[in-house]
Amino acid sequence: xxxxVIEEIRQLKxxxxxTLDLKQWDAFAETFVPEATADYGDGLVFDDRDAIVAFMxxxxxxxxxxxxxxxxxxxxxxxDGAEGxxxxxxxxxxxxxxxxxxxxxxxLEGAAFYDDEYVRTPDGWRISRTGHRRTYEATMSMDGIxxxxxxxxxxxxxxx
Amino acid sequence: xxxxVIEEIRQLKxxxxxTLDLKQWDAFAETFVPEATADYGDGLVFDDRDAIVAFMxxxxxxxxxxxxxxxxxxxxxxxDGAEGxxxxxxxxxxxxxxxxxxxxxxxLEGAAFYDDEYVRTPDGWRISRTGHRRTYEATMSMDGIxxxxxxxxxxxxxxx
Amino acid sequence: xxxxVIEEIRQLKxxxxxTLDLKQWDAFAETFVPEATADYGDGLVFDDRDAIVAFMxxxxxxxxxxxxxxxxxxxxxxxDGAEGxxxxxxxxxxxxxxxxxxxxxxxLEGAAFYDDEYVRTPDGWRISRTGHRRTYEATMSMDGIxxxxxxxxxxxxxxx
Numbered sequence: 118x119x120x121x122v123i124e125e126i127r128q129l130k131x132x133x134x135x136t137l138d139l140k141q142w143d144a145f146a147e148t149f150v151p152e153a154t155a156d157y158g159d160g161l162v163f164d165d166r167d168a169i170v171a172f173m174x175x176x177x178x179x180x181x182x183x184x185x186x187x188x189x190x191x192x193x194x195x196x197d198g199a200e201g202x203x204x205x206x207x208x209x210x211x212x213x214x215x216x217x218x219x220x221x222x223x224x225l226e227g228a229a230f231y232d233d234e235y236v237r238t239p240d241g242w243r244i245s246r247t248g249h250r251r252t253y254e255a256t257m258s259m260d261g262i263x264x265x266x267x268x269x270x271x272x273x274x275x276x277x
Numbered sequence: 278x279x280x281x282v283i284e285e286i287r288q289l290k291x292x293x294x295x296t297l298d299l300k301q302w303d304a305f306a307e308t309f310v311p312e313a314t315a316d317y318g319d320g321l322v323f324d325d326r327d328a329i330v331a332f333m334x335x336x337x338x339x340x341x342x343x344x345x346x347x348x349x350x351x352x353x354x355x356x357d358g359a360e361g362x363x364x365x366x367x368x369x370x371x372x373x374x375x376x377x378x379x380x381x382x383x384x385l386e387g388a389a390f391y392d393d394e395y396v397r398t399p400d401g402w403r404i405s406r407t408g409h410r411r412t413y414e415a416t417m418s419m420d421g422i423x424x425x426x427x428x429x430x431x432x433x434x435x436x437x
Numbered sequence: 438x439x440x441x442v443i444e445e446i447r448q449l450k451x452x453x454x455x456t457l458d459l460k461q462w463d464a465f466a467e468t469f470v471p472e473a474t475a476d477y478g479d480g481l482v483f484d485d486r487d488a489i490v491a492f493m494x495x496x497x498x499x500x501x502x503x504x505x506x507x508x509x510x511x512x513x514x515x516x517d518g519a520e521g522x523x524x525x526x527x528x529x530x531x532x533x534x535x536x537x538x539x540x541x542x543x544x545l546e547g548a549a550f551y552d553d554e555y556v557r558t559p560d561g562w563r564i565s566r567t568g569h570r571r572t573y574e575a576t577m578s579m580d581g582i583x584x585x586x587x588x589x590x591x592x593x594x595x596x597x
Contacts, residue, residue, distance in 0.1 A: 256426050260423060
């Protein structure tokens with residue numbers, strides 16, 4: 118078990134999630150290889166990195182707050198162990214997400230299992246395939262929550 | 278600090294949580310030794326693996342959605358370090374859980390500290406004792422949440 | 438990449454979060470060096486450990502429930518690698534928090550990015566600087582949630 122590689126891949130995923138929620142799209146793009154594919158369910162299927170990043174950039178405008186936490190990494194390397202240095206890896210994660218849409222007065226909450234593939238490149242590990250399948254998704258109206266008050270924080274001030 | 282063993286134990290716990298939420302009861306059972314015990318509080322005490330699995334299988338029917346995330350693993354090995362190879366370990370985790378019961382129109386949310394014991398077997402690490410103590414638990418009615426709409430995802434389609 | 442040090446620092450952070458939520462203030466204090474500083478945003482700036490601990494002790498009375506989960510650790514050591522043994526580290530984490538205030542009938546939920554600095558001491562790693570910047574914070578009234586019922590668990594019975 119190559120723990121350094123496993124840690125490098127966890128860091129890659131954390132960077133993907135951090136730049137996604139902070140809408141730092143150039144840094145988000147750098148977590149993928151150009152030919153990366155994605156399938157986020159509900160027909161949200163993308164055939165390369167440009168398509169993935171364009172979709173996120175267009176869907177997640179400055180008025181939306183997204184929270185994506187990934188838990189329980191189960192990462193396997195290929196090859197693993199004595200056969201040689203891994204140049205490909207698979208990762209399963211348990212996603213917890215929340216999307217707050219003040220313009221639509223909606224909140225979405227859900228959970229899903231992510232299945233990723235990663236590849237080693239001269240610049241480090243990158244995502245070559247990603248996607249998830251939900252266990253559930255719940256939407257609700259902000260207007261129904263008594264006294265609901267939303268404040269945007271300063272984390273977005275960070276240079277993108 | 279034997280980091281490989283710590284990672285193996287984290288993987289075991291993630292498998293326990295994943296098979297629990299996906300209701301894959303045979304794979305869930307395989308995370309325990311036969312003589313494993315559990316104490317989930319409120320008198321939910323079980324004396325062996327069969328009793329734990331039977332309880333989960335009966336309580337968590339297909340109409341219920343459960344979400345169990347375990348954070349902050351604090352795992353200690355016994356013996357640890359130069360004294361020899363660990364064959365027993367203790368684990369503390371911080372649980373975040375949510376249970377959605379559409380038939381009863383109820384949602385439960387809570388947090389708890391898990392205290393586990395693990396043992397090394399010829400087939401790898403297994404749970405020999407588990408249980409948690411809650412910090413809090415809140416229940417609420419789905420009917421009181423304006424516009425509440427629940428969708429079940431495709432993750433359960435995975436073969437159990 | 439010194440994985441043992443990274444794991445030691447994760448353990449330190451988990452102890453900080455566990456003792457914070459369990460209100461074990463003496464053990465909480467031990468996660469800091471005496472000269473540690475903190476900036477939790479909104480002017481909550483503290484110049485030493487005593488000030489941090491006093492603020493938490495006074496703000497978080499027995500009637501409040503706090504839940505602080507830290508996800509996605511991105512820890513970098515200084516120096517890292519062949520240059521020598523690390524004696525300083527930086528850590529970024531993604532905080533998910535919830536505060537339940539039964540006396541005020543309020544619930545607060547939010548997320549933030551933590552930026553920490555850690556130093557090696559003769560007694561192990563300690564926090565020398567901490568703080569976070571929020572992505573969002575939402576407050577709501579408990580009274581608006583139909584059928585809301587809160588139960589306090591037994592985790593607080595643990596000796597502090």
